[in-house]
Amino acid sequence: MKFSRKIEFVSLSIALLFTFLVEVSGSWPGTDQPPPIRDDFNALVDFTKIPPAPVRSNETLCPETDTYCNFACTGCVNGDITVCPNPRDWGLTFDDGPTTFTIDLLNYLKPRGLKITFFVVGSRVAESPEILKMAYDLGHEIGVHTWSHPYLTTQSNEQIIAELQWTAEIIKATIGVIPAYMRPPFGDVDDRVRNIASQLGYKVVIWDRDTKDWTFTKDLSFDFNWIKGNFTEWVQEKPTTGHISLQHDLYNQTASQGPKVVPIVLGANYTIKSVASCIGDNDPYQRKKVLNNPPKNNFTSVSQDQPTLTTVIQESTMMTTNLPVSTQTFYVTNVANNQRNFLNYLVMTVNIYVFVHSVIINSM
Ligand SMILES: *[C@@H]1O[C@H](CO)[C@@H](O)[C@H](O)[C@H]1NC(C)=O
Ligand SMILES: *[C@@H]1O[C@H](CO)[C@@H](O)[C@H](O)[C@H]1NC(C)=O
Ligand SMILES: *[C@@H]1O[C@H](CO)[C@@H](O)[C@H](O)[C@H]1NC(C)=O
Ligand SMILES: *[C@@H]1O[C@H](CO)[C@@H](O)[C@H](O)[C@H]1NC(C)=O
Ligand SMILES: *[C@@H]1O[C@H](CO)[C@@H](O)[C@H](O)[C@H]1NC(C)=O
Numbered sequence: 001m002k003f004s005r006k007i008e009f010v011s012l013s014i015a016l017l018f019t020f021l022v023e024v025s026g027s028w029p030g031t032d033q034p035p036p037i038r039d040d041f042n043a044l045v046d047f048t049k050i051p052p053a054p055v056r057s058n059e060t061l062c063p064e065t066d067t068y069c070n071f072a073c074t075g076c077v078n079g080d081i082t083v084c085p086n087p088r089d090w091g092l093t094f095d096d097g098p099t100t101f102t103i104d105l106l107n108y109l110k111p112r113g114l115k116i117t118f119f120v121v122g123s124r125v126a127e128s129p130e131i132l133k134m135a136y137d138l139g140h141e142i143g144v145h146t147w148s149h150p151y152l153t154t155q156s157n158e159q160i161i162a163e164l165q166w167t168a169e170i171i172k173a174t175i176g177v178i179p180a181y182m183r184p185p186f187g188d189v190d191d192r193v194r195n196i197a198s199q200l201g202y203k204v205v206i207w208d209r210d211t212k213d214w215t216f217t218k219d220l221s222f223d224f225n226w227i228k229g230n231f232t233e234w235v236q237e238k239p240t241t242g243h244i245s246l247q248h249d250l251y252n253q254t255a256s257q258g259p260k261v262v263p264i265v266l267g268a269n270y271t272i273k274s275v276a277s278c279i280g281d282n283d284p285y286q287r288k289k290v291l292n293n294p295p296k297n298n299f300t301s302v303s304q305d306q307p308t309l310t311t312v313i314q315e316s317t318m319m320t321t322n323l324p325v326s327t328q329t330f331y332v333t334n335v336a337n338n339q340r341n342f343l344n345y346l347v348m349t350v351n352i353y354v355f356v357h358s359v360i361i362n363s364m
Pocket of ligand 4: 267268269
């Protein structure tokens with residue numbers, strides 16, 4: 001390589017490395033960070049209709065009387081989906097993904113033709129969009145589980161809206177649809193949270209069989225055989241309804257229990273279904289019928305959470321569709337931001353290139 005070529009090569013490499021680092025740092029809110037409140041998101045909800053349940057100051061403090069039906073405090077349900085109605089149906093659900101551990105689970109379910117439900121955390125979608133897309137493309141149901149996994153009844157109305165809507169937006173940017181089902185983290189839902197979720201188009205899904213698999217992170221004596229043990233007991237009960245069980249694909253230790261419990265459930269002649277399909281809903285997404293041609297993100301790298309030029313073009317083409325005004329505003333803003341980001345990116349690459357180039361030349 002000629003010396004001047006070498007300078008070009010070094011300058012360009014450094015410029016590209018910098019811009020790559022900026023690119024992967026992303027424009028979505030951070031992992032497990034409370035996402036910013038937005039006026040356009042708040043405008044999706046009529047605040048006068050939200051029941052005035054007090055915001056809990058601490059998740060360990062429950063109100064003395066359960067006026068607003070908090071499931072986490074008392075097990076109270078109010079229109080929530082907790083079971084599959086048909087006694088032979090089993091809704092298998094995994095929360096807190098997508099993660100790399102989800103992939104093994106998906107690969108296990110695929111040849112068996114099994115479709116289940118994943119309630120995903122928005123910030124984890126930002127980390128692994130291609131895994132969410134894989135799950136969706138394989139026909140699994142995708143539901144919303146918030147952006148940063150807070151106890152929702154400890155959050156203000158605006159914070160709850162931000163948790164749900166940011167998650168909806170990234171799911172939409174990734175698979176082109178917004179879920180119609182959500183699960184409150186820790187089952188922490190009261191009538192205030194239910195009302196906001198409902199106004200944003202969600203049905204609330206809880207569970208009636210909890211593996212408590214995540215407690216292994218706190219309880220050193222946790223025995224993973226308990227999960228198989230619990231399922232074995234559950235399938236032997238004389239059912240009056242089917243069940244919805246709760247597991248997590250955040251950790252390998254818990255995600256890898258999926259292949260262990262599926263044979264127990266199938267062996268007892270249950271049919272494994274997604275939650276939506278066990279309640280007879282074959283279209284568990286919102287506004288699918290409104291958007292004729294939903295946008296799709298195409299992924300080129302594992303941690304691509306920054307909207308790319310392709311996304312900008314795709315989002316531009318959906319501007320003509322029939323979305324509610326507030327949602328359109330979001331996309332207009334977002335497209336403008338993305339285009340600005342992309343221009344910044346180009347300008348920065350050129351600047352760094354020129355800078356590094358001149359430093360090398362001057363030092364000769
Ligand atoms: C909630 O209260 C518990 C026990 O009183 C305490 O340990 C915990 O730190 C509190 N959490 C918050 C978020 O204040
Ligand atoms: C079911 O799980 C609980 C912990 O969540 C455990 O104490 C119990 O022993 C398990 N049952 C069986 C039969 O393994
Ligand atoms: C996850 O756990 C399974 C089963 O214990 C193991 O076979 C696999 O290698 C683990 N995967 C990762 C990425 O650690
Ligand atoms: C499951 O169904 C098959 C065929 O209908 C039957 O032979 C078997 O005994 C059933 N098993 C259980 C555990 O009910
Ligand atoms: C995105 O990917 C899908 C499948 O890989 C492909 O069919 C489609 O044409 C791609 N879209 C764009 C805009 O590149």
